[in-house]
Amino acid sequence: MNIKFYTLGCRVNQLESAAMEAELKKRGHVIVESGADAVVVNSCAVTAESARKSRQAVRRLMKENPGAFLAVCGCWAQAEPEEAEKLGAMLIGGSGDRMAFIDAMCAGAGGTMIGDPKKRREPELLGSAIMEGRTRAYLKVEDGCQNYCSYCIIPFLRGPVRSVPIDPAARAAAECAAPELTITGIELASYQYGLGELLKAVGKAAPDKRLRLGSLEPRAIDEEFCRTAAEVAGLCPHFHLSLQSGCDATLRRMGRCYDTARFYRSVELLREYFDNCGITADLITGFPGETEDEFAQTLEFMEKCAFSHVHIFPYSERKGTKAAVMENSVPKKLREERAARAAELAARMERSFLAAQKGSEQDVLFETRIGHTPNYCAVEPPCPGMAGSIKKVKINGVDMVNMTLISAI
């Protein structure tokens, strides 16, 4: 069968699609861009906008592939299965049990098989999936979240925390063919067998690989974690922390389980244990009740942390969450204005982090167009034909417009 995939949403969704594609190829099917007998939309519902895009994708792909078997899975399908059916989906899977979903699709079986996320207890080991020009692979070791941050719908859609035990995770890492592997999950800080121990085992099982961790809550970073992780030779000195706000009152309303002091402790520890460490973060602007003064505190805290990059999102309501019915909603225009101001500061911090790399020698993994240093700065290749390899290069300068490092061999 010729099968087309369309994936929306986060890294974990991308990875789950890549794992389903790999499984289908193993079974003799072909992944295509056009001429599909079956279309899979792996949907997202993290914001109202992602749910809208998921609906739009289903409609568009139906039109573009008349007569194809339409299967929809992922968080939006989990949240609104009736809507997916109304739009013409023949098979509806949710945010779990990807292999059963594939089995049903291969058998041409229609119906809804979303299950109740609250009842999920077992992790699903999908193996590592290679994405991005065959150089970078992702391994999901954790699913679910039970933090119930006030703005987030994920715990309702993905169910409780389930972790892949260390041994099978390390075996899957050893089997991965890509030179770089990112260990990821929906809420990696909740990994139940110890993140430091997992890194140690993966480092031993796959000694030649470059390793990275996906997004982390700051509470995952303590002295013990840093001591263990710093001994894993392949681990890159780049950590992505979810900050969301740099103001304690806002963090409390968000229901986050740390304050700025705890967050900053994580930043300090990472810098103490990892040389030239890149620390990136996520930020939400215009959360309900965020005053100008609270936002100013966030800007000040961002500056103190000296992030090398920040992903900034204007707050977006998600039906069914506590925050969606909170008082003192911030006008959309102001949420965007604050996002733009935060982005300006983030760009300034990023430029100074890039400038500090000048003169260094770094092992860069070159992908299709660009490469990345261990601390996750983008690097222009010094010459063509570098894709797929790790090369030591000299950092000669910075392209401040494209935010990339300029390198020479």
Ligand code: SF4
């Ligand atoms: S930690 Fe909070 S924001 Fe992250 S997935 Fe869980 S509930 Fe959502």
